Amino acid sequence: MATGAASAPPAVPLSERGPAPTRIVVTYGFWLFLLSDIVMFAAFFASYAVLRDHTAGGPSGAEVFHRNKVLIETACLLFSSYACALLALAVERHNRLASFAAGAATLALGIAFIVLEATEFAGMVDNAAGPSRSAFLSAFFALVGLHGLHVCVGAFWLLVMLVQIATLGFPPAVLRRIRCFSLFWHSLDIVWIGVFTIVYLGAFT
16 A cells, blocks of 8 residues: 655665765774874873982973973964964865965974974983983983974974975865874874973972
8 A cells, every 4th residue: 555655765784885985984093093192192191290200319390491492382382283273274265375374384383393392402411401311301301202203293294285285286185184184283282281281380380
């Protein structure tokens, strides 16, 4: 007997469905990478928390850290994160000029952060406060240096992405890479807030 209404098509079993779109697969995989990276940083934070008072008669954090320089480093990274957000918006709108402007600002601020951090490390080593001086300094150089290494990788990645925008434009692959880069760069900002709070502010409390 006719019911007067078309019957709904049968649901396709999960086992018979096709693969997920590339955008979903890439985003999911990159989130897994970020989570594994955060776990690694958590281990370094835990090591620093255990060793922060083991100075072996050497200088403590309050004696070797320069608050003004650290504040400038923090400002550079925070503003670079804002510029990165503008970059992501410009890329979504396929605006080349805005993309290059925001990308250049992000890159310049990231490089400024790296230079300031390298200067800080060099000054500490010159003042006999290198990583081999004490367990505290070893943990400090390992944690902050690991974050700095990530910023260096991010800066190189961004440079490559700007070249791709200039040569390829805005195909789906470039858009996906920019989204992944944006997630990576913002995650570094979050990790640095932890470094700034636990390492630098904690040294003066």
